[in-house]
Amino acid sequence: MFDHAPRNRVTDEVTTGCPCGCWFTxxxxxxxxxxxxxxxHYLLGAPVKAVASLIGLSCSTVRSHLAVAMNQLAIELTERDGVPSG
Incomplete structure (x- = not known):
């Protein structure tokens, strides 16, 4: 359906299996x-343009949602690993 999902630290947590389901939580x-x-976008590999079309948002709004969400997940996963953020 879509190309392979983009890879980064947060999406790698999904594929490697985060202990206790912390990524999922x-x-x-x-x-x-x-x-x-x-x-x-990250789990199913849909391009930003397709995501925007599917949920009725602009591409820039989708990119903003992705950036905020991935930043929040990265902060929480970093804190989980015992490395304080900031």
Whole structure:
């Protein structure tokens, strides 16, 4: 359907299996639109333009949701690893 999903530290947590489902727990706590954008783009590999079309948002809004969500997930996963953020 779509090309392979983009790879980064947060999406790698999904493929390698985060202990105790911590990635899933943090993903589930994202606001609905952020979670939808992350799921469609990073997990299913949909291009930003396709995500925008599917959920009725502009491409820039989808990119913004992705950036905020991935930043939040990265911060929480870094803190989980014992490395304080900031």
């Amino acid at each position: 943090r993903w589930w706590k994202l606001p609905d639109r952020q979670r939808t954008c992350v799921t469609l």
